[in-house]
Amino acid sequence: MFKMQLHWQIIIGLLLGLIFGIVSALMGWGQFTTDWIAPFGTIFIRLLKFIAVPLVLTSLITGVASLSDLKKLSRIGGKTISIYIITTAISVSIGLVIVNILQPGNKVPYDMQSKLQETYQADASYRADSAQEVKERGPLQLFIDMVPSNFFEAASNNRNMLQIVFIALLIGIGLIQIPKKKSKPVLNVFEGLNDVIIKLVDIIMLIAPLGVFSLIAQTINKVAGNDPNQVIELLSALGFYMITVIIGLIVHMAVTYTTLLKIYVKMPLKTFFTGIGPAQLLAFSTSSSGATLPVTMERCEDELGVSEEVSSFVLPIGATINMDGTALYQAVAAVFISQAIGLELNLLDQLTIVVTAVLASIGTAAVPGAGIIMLVIILEAIGVPSTGIALILGVDRILDMLRTVVNVTGDATIAVTIAASEGQLRPPKKIAD
Numbered sequence: 001m002f003k004m005q006l007h008w009q010i011i012i013g014l015l016l017g018l019i020f021g022i023v024s025a026l027m028g029w030g031q032f033t034t035d036w037i038a039p040f041g042t043i044f045i046r047l048l049k050f051i052a053v054p055l056v057l058t059s060l061i062t063g064v065a066s067l068s069d070l071k072k073l074s075r076i077g078g079k080t081i082s083i084y085i086i087t088t089a090i091s092v093s094i095g096l097v098i099v100n101i102l103q104p105g106n107k108v109p110y111d112m113q114s115k116l117q118e119t120y121q122a123d124a125s126y127r128a129d130s131a132q133e134v135k136e137r138g139p140l141q142l143f144i145d146m147v148p149s150n151f152f153e154a155a156s157n158n159r160n161m162l163q164i165v166f167i168a169l170l171i172g173i174g175l176i177q178i179p180k181k182k183s184k185p186v187l188n189v190f191e192g193l194n195d196v197i198i199k200l201v202d203i204i205m206l207i208a209p210l211g212v213f214s215l216i217a218q219t220i221n222k223v224a225g226n227d228p229n230q231v232i233e234l235l236s237a238l239g240f241y242m243i244t245v246i247i248g249l250i251v252h253m254a255v256t257y258t259t260l261l262k263i264y265v266k267m268p269l270k271t272f273f274t275g276i277g278p279a280q281l282l283a284f285s286t287s288s289s290g291a292t293l294p295v296t297m298e299r300c301e302d303e304l305g306v307s308e309e310v311s312s313f314v315l316p317i318g319a320t321i322n323m324d325g326t327a328l329y330q331a332v333a334a335v336f337i338s339q340a341i342g343l344e345l346n347l348l349d350q351l352t353i354v355v356t357a358v359l360a361s362i363g364t365a366a367v368p369g370a371g372i373i374m375l376v377i378i379l380e381a382i383g384v385p386s387t388g389i390a391l392i393l394g395v396d397r398i399l400d401m402l403r404t405v406v407n408v409t410g411d412a413t414i415a416v417t418i419a420a421s422e423g424q425l426r427p428p429k430k431i432a433d
Helices: 007-029 030-066 068-104 112-117 121-135 139-145 149-155 158-177 178-223 230-263 271-287 289-302 306-320 325-342 347-363 370-381 388-389 393-421
Strands: none
Touching: 007 030, 007 178, 007 271, 030 068, 030 158, 030 178, 030 271, 030 306, 030 393, 068 158, 068 230, 068 325, 068 347, 112 158, 112 230, 139 158, 158 178, 158 289, 158 306, 178 271, 178 289, 178 393, 230 271, 230 325, 230 393, 271 289, 271 325, 271 393, 289 306, 289 393, 306 325, 306 393, 325 347, 325 388, 325 393, 347 370, 370 388
């Protein structure tokens, strides 16, 4: 009996959601879509988020506890964080080069600038206030936030994923330090829970096509409302800015990630992108690398051959600190806003963007829209009015979907790279066309 592959099911759900969203806007079904279609997407995201914390906790504990040498753990951790920072710096640099060449900010008419600022002024002010709270934190606040004061409080919020990683590492290291006779029963419990959770991921993914359909339909509903002309007007004004961001994202994926795969992994690109495809599609529809994490881990382990030991360490950390797509978008957006309001940025300003964007990506939550708050911090660092984000908020949701795909792809690329360097990459499954 023919069974359609998951990525084709998700693509069909995405396309049907796109068609329904357009029809909904044309027919004035906005309220119907919000009341009767969007909830299925919300349920799907909640299920993914629900499974993310226990998956990271159990898989990382079992992975760390399986190591008999803590030097190996520190080696994998050092390589992981180093590569994440390097690829993020490269992504920001690519964004800056492209935005300086294309100069999309000079293409926005003045009357449209005024209209956009007026429309999104309230939202821009709110984001600026949120960014101010982040900016006031001390330089070592990231490390303070990483250490939880209460396990249950840390596990209650997916934004605390770094705390969950810290807890799992601590428990895993503790299991290594005690006699195997005592650690074995505890480890068996976590291994059993991990197997159950992986099976739950398979069950949740059965409704992925419906979830993606609902999410895409509601995204179009939010952007267009009951007036599709708003979308056309917005895209005509900010289309060149969007194209600049998209070109940067494509270049980063095509150059940085494929270079890593070709040089260090020797994995065919078709095998990699087919294997990680469902996670990319989910990232596109959810705009959250955190919500996509369970699927990213499953695809890397089952389809790309990454060992559980590597995937359970590299991918949760990547979902929290590796934001290549977000960092690239922030660089392009910062320069775009400065161009649109007539402020020139010198070389020092551009270097400040690189450093600030890399550091900001580490602290950006793996949830929709978090990149905007960090963008405000970057704007203030280079002396550009933070209210300028009002120019780009109208299309931010669309670009958020695209940059999340890059974030997830980067996580998977580096997981495969680390696994290959550690000799923990099995031959991937042959994925049918």
